[in-house]
Amino acid sequence: MSADTVVRPRRNTLRPVWEEQPSLLGQLGKGTILTLVVAVVVVPLWVVVVTSLSSEKTINSAGGYVFLPREFNPSAYVVIFSGGQITDAILVSTIVTLAGTALSLVVTVLAAYGLSRPGTLGHRPILFYFLLTFLIYPGMIPSYLVVTGLGLKDNLLSLILPTAISAFNLVVLRAFFMSIPGELYDSARMDGAGELRVLTRIVLPLSKAVTAVVGLFYAVGYWNAFFNAILYIDRNDLQPVQRVLQQFILAGQSPASSGAAVAIPGLGSTVPPSLAIKMAVVVVTIVPALIIYPFVQRHFTKGVIIGAVKG
Amino acid sequence: MSAPPVAEPQSTAVRAKKKVKAVSRQQLSFGQRLRRDWPLLLMCFPAMALLLVFHYLPALGNIIAFQDYNPFVGDDPLEAFLYSEWIGFGNFEYLFKTQAFWDSVTTTLSITAFQLVFYFPIPIALAVLLNSIMSPRIRSLVQSIVYLPHFFSWVLVVSLFQMMLGGAGLLAQTLRQAGHTPPEIMTNPDTFMFLITSEAIWKDAGWGMIVFLAALAAIDPSLYEAAAADGAGRWRRMWHITLPGLRSVIVLLLILRLGDALNVGFEQFVLQREMVGREAAEVVDTYVYYQGIAVQQWGVGAAAGLFKAAVGILLIVGANKLAHRFGEQGIYSKR
Numbered sequence: 332m333s334a335d336t337v338v339r340p341r342r343n344t345l346r347p348v349w350e351e352q353p354s355l356l357g358q359l360g361k362g363t364i365l366t367l368v369v370a371v372v373v374v375p376l377w378v379v380v381v382t383s384l385s386s387e388k389t390i391n392s393a394g395g396y397v398f399l400p401r402e403f404n405p406s407a408y409v410v411i412f413s414g415g416q417i418t419d420a421i422l423v424s425t426i427v428t429l430a431g432t433a434l435s436l437v438v439t440v441l442a443a444y445g446l447s448r449p450g451t452l453g454h455r456p457i458l459f460y461f462l463l464t465f466l467i468y469p470g471m472i473p474s475y476l477v478v479t480g481l482g483l484k485d486n487l488l489s490l491i492l493p494t495a496i497s498a499f500n501l502v503v504l505r506a507f508f509m510s511i512p513g514e515l516y517d518s519a520r521m522d523g524a525g526e527l528r529v530l531t532r533i534v535l536p537l538s539k540a541v542t543a544v545v546g547l548f549y550a551v552g553y554w555n556a557f558f559n560a561i562l563y564i565d566r567n568d569l570q571p572v573q574r575v576l577q578q579f580i581l582a583g584q585s586p587a588s589s590g591a592a593v594a595i596p597g598l599g600s601t602v603p604p605s606l607a608i609k610m611a612v613v614v615v616t617i618v619p620a621l622i623i624y625p626f627v628q629r630h631f632t633k634g635v636i637i638g639a640v641k642g
Numbered sequence: 643m644s645a646p647p648v649a650e651p652q653s654t655a656v657r658a659k660k661k662v663k664a665v666s667r668q669q670l671s672f673g674q675r676l677r678r679d680w681p682l683l684l685m686c687f688p689a690m691a692l693l694l695v696f697h698y699l700p701a702l703g704n705i706i707a708f709q710d711y712n713p714f715v716g717d718d719p720l721e722a723f724l725y726s727e728w729i730g731f732g733n734f735e736y737l738f739k740t741q742a743f744w745d746s747v748t749t750t751l752s753i754t755a756f757q758l759v760f761y762f763p764i765p766i767a768l769a770v771l772l773n774s775i776m777s778p779r780i781r782s783l784v785q786s787i788v789y790l791p792h793f794f795s796w797v798l799v800v801s802l803f804q805m806m807l808g809g810a811g812l813l814a815q816t817l818r819q820a821g822h823t824p825p826e827i828m829t830n831p832d833t834f835m836f837l838i839t840s841e842a843i844w845k846d847a848g849w850g851m852i853v854f855l856a857a858l859a860a861i862d863p864s865l866y867e868a869a870a871a872d873g874a875g876r877w878r879r880m881w882h883i884t885l886p887g888l889r890s891v892i893v894l895l896l897i898l899r900l901g902d903a904l905n906v907g908f909e910q911f912v913l914q915r916e917m918v919g920r921e922a923a924e925v926v927d928t929y930v931y932y933q934g935i936a937v938q939q940w941g942v943g944a945a946a947g948l949f950k951a952a953v954g955i956l957l958i959v960g961a962n963k964l965a966h967r968f969g970e971q972g973i974y975s976k977r
Contacts, residue, residue, distance in 0.1 A: 347863070349870040359772060365780075367788050368768070371844065375802045378812060395807070395815040399965060419684040432856060437689045445685035446864035452672075456685050464697050466955065470947040471927075472934040473703025477696065493696040496689050526681035555795030557908055562935070567967035573797045605729040622795045628786055 334588045376617070383407050383610035390606055407607035417612060419568045420575040427571060428619070431491040431553040436546050438496060443504035448516075464498040475562055489563035490556050490571065497552075500545045508534055508542040540630040547627045554619055568611055572603050572616050586622065650875030707733055707945035713938075733945035743946060745921070746929040747904070753925065754819040754903045756835050761843055762899065766892065768885060772851065772860045783853075788848025796909035803837070804828055828914075831922035838910060853891055856972045861887040901958030904950045926950050 346353075378396050385397045386404045411417040445460055474493060483489035511534060519529045535542065557573035564570055655947065670678070709726045710733075716722035737743050768788075775781050806812050807827040814824035827837065861883065869879050874944075908927040917922040926946065934943020965971070 345778075349867050349869065351870075351876065354804045359773065364771060365775070365784055369784060372787050372791060372848070375806050379802070379805065394819055395810065396812045438692065441685040442689035445682040448682070449680050452675040453683060457683075457690070460690060461693070464693060467698070467701045468951055469697050469700030470704045470944060470951070471930055472940055472947060473700035473706065474696070474942045475935060476703060476706075476713070476719040476723075476940075477700045481695075486967075492692065495696070496692050501689065526685070530685075551793045555793075555797075557795055558912065561844075561912075573795050576801055576911065579757050580804055581797070581917075613798065613805075616798055617794065620790070624790065624793065625786075628789065 379610050379613050379617075383607055384613050385607055387607075395606065398446075404607075407611035410608055411611050411615065416567060416570070417572075417575055417608075417615075420570050421570045421615060423569055424571040424573075427487055427490045427556065428550050428553040430478055430487075431495065432550040433492060433502075435497075435549040436542065439501050439504060439545065439549075440530070440535070440542065442496075443501050444526075444534060445510055446501075446505050447508035447534075449509075456620055461498045461501055470634050484563055485566050485569060486563075487569060490559050491553070492557060494552060495546070496554070500548055504538070504541060504545055507538050511537055540627075543627045544630045548625055551620060551625065554616075572612070576616055578610055579612055656950055682837055702943055704859050704948050704951075709733075709941050711940040711944070712941065729941070735939040735943050737942055737949070742924070743929060746924045748882045749922070750904050750906055750925040751833065753838065753906045754899070757839055757842065757906070758896075758899065760839055761847070762896070764847045766854055766888065768847060769851040769854035769858060770880070773855060773884075785848075785851075788851070790848075790893070791845045792849035794845065796845075796907070796913060799841055799915045800910065803841055803910075829917050831918045833919045834914075834922040838914070841910065842907070853895070854888060857888050857891045858884065891969055893965050893968070897958065897961040897965055900961040903957055904953055922971055 347359055374603055378398060379398045382397045384400065384402070384404055384407070385393075386402060386406070389401055389404075396566050412421070442461070446454065446461070448454070478489050478493060479485070483492070487538050502582065516529055524532065549596075555573060556571055558576070560571050564574075676683075703723075705724060706726070708728060708730060709723070710729045711722065711726045712877075712925045713719060713722045715725040715749055719821055747859050757930075772781055772784060772793075794802075804811060808814065809824070809826070809828065811828075813827075818822040827833065830837075865883050874882065907927055908931075909926050911923050911925050912931065915928055917923075927950075930943045930950070933939050933946060
């Protein structure tokens, strides 16, 4: 029997030929599990968003959280963005995240590039210096003493500087820089380019994806900063969003009592229900991650695996 | 020399070039190397300085564990450090005699053990399940959704749990409307272990899949085909090919987890300590915080932190030895 007499059935599946037909029960089981897993993540977020956009009437008739969207009522967002503690917190977190991520990225990229060529002066001891941070932890109390000793209490730098460098991110970036063919460096240097020029003109354009992932990791870290704020920030107008979230949701403080629910221009005197305001705060803490996430998501595996293999 | 003759000239050329390079590097003096490499050194400097001040200096500062540290004997922490009295192992003696400290150690270890059993296998199972889904579209959809909570802060995760399962949460609201009394979930110390593990799973189990998915993708598909041709069914293929393919990653992560046995997270517990009470939620890290910063027994807190770090290093070295004994690579290889 020769191969060309065999009529191949048209297959509409990616399943390899040798694999047996999936059983109906198995497929159903897998489908159910995956749907459940996805629902467990999505449903809470859905409820939060819908409730944050609901009016007092809807919330009262639902008895609290709203599941089915019936209206689009952004008054809760108007309130939290129209001054008061929540607006301050959003501003503080935005500043810390932008400034912190910029600083972290610049410093980390520079160091990763400086370490990307084995054999240069001091390469091994400097690398060791960075890797040692994985093994030696600073400890909470001495850190507190150092930061307060530097006079950074109630200073936004206290939310940035102590967490500015992650040796893990540095190792990830360095591993990627090292994988760039050396000929590219050599040719650029032949043309008289200095190190900084090589870095900005050749290395960075080639490693946009990894740099983006590292940037996301840093940004998420700054946006989520919570405990350093407990330690170092006492002033109310310098608290980041995570602190506000904790005060409203977990400590049960009412947003109305915090000076947020001032008279809203254009919306009459109707103060939106405090549940909606709470939910709007939750949404605001989630949204930045949601915005950047899709752009870098496809590069995660690369970044994480490089770090795991070469670290 | 078994290399094909065509490749021969090129490879010798490369080797020759390498040799020249190596020789010339050796001949450079320190000054010449410094002149060549100073820009690179300068680039490393800002990161090194930041780590020196905010990582190594506080790490060094752990020696206040051997002091009766009193911040009020000087104008700043450094001066206070210089003037504080050295008391040797006094803080450790006090610590080891304190029941609350041992309670926190016990709680931490039981959380680690509990999560090793009920949390650790979940990313593996999820990854194997997702890997068996053929459609790339469904796969990437599920991945992007379950990775997401990893980027949420603990405040947000605990808040979401509170809003869903808490006393005024969605579940309680639904149950009340149906005429039932809602159970206490967020404030019950007896079920706290389940609660924190569920939170950890919700936040990080999806993200934990990444490593396993990569390991699964690295398994040679022809192994599966050969096994199928030999008559191995779906489960046998999973047992004899998939799981061995994941073995070294699993061992690696187990070692890391064991080394972190006293590290079960901090913010998650600080946030919920008030709700369920100290007895269920006091882990070593929260003990350090409350002893050191809240009660201002700085030396005792630092001693507890140092104890934790020392045990962590011992555990990781021990676990790695164990891995070598089982023929795995571990996190660092044998010398």
